[in-house]
Amino acid sequence: MNRNAIIAAVVIALAVVGGIYAYQNFGSSPSVTEDSACSSDGCDWTGGTTLRVGGGGYPAKCPKCGNSTVLRGTKCRGCGTIQIHNILLKAQYEDKKDLPDRMNCKNCKAPLPWGS
Ligand SMILES: [Zn+2]
Numbered sequence: 001m002n003r004n005a006i007i008a009a010v011v012i013a014l015a016v017v018g019g020i021y022a023y024q025n026f027g028s029s030p031s032v033t034e035d036s037a038c039s040s041d042g043c044d045w046t047g048g049t050t051l052r053v054g055g056g057g058y059p060a061k062c063p064k065c066g067n068s069t070v071l072r073g074t075k076c077r078g079c080g081t082i083q084i085h086n087i088l089l090k091a092q093y094e095d096k097k098d099l100p101d102r103m104n105c106k107n108c109k110a111p112l113p114w115g116s
């Protein structure tokens, strides 16, 4: 094998490895879909919000009312209703600082633990 053939083989190998690497990155595009809910007064939108991993993304734009008021939702273990936890609302809104940390599901009244 002469020198040029070896160089050609190395170049081809690098191209193949690079292609596999690019393909894997594309296949596992770094995004995640989270349960979320709109915090606008009078808007009851809940659903999945797709976020870039590590890039934040909240508050996200609400597909129903159009405001950038979608926050991460907490799903009730009892009935599955998605709602925004008071702790998150307090962190987001100056005028909601008086909300209690403990809250119950607005639908089935079961305790809604933070961080679940
Ligand atoms: Zn909304």
Ligand SMILES: [Zn+2]
Pocket: 076, 077, 078, 079, 080, 081, 105, 106, 107, 108, 109, 110
């Ligand atoms: Zn519930």
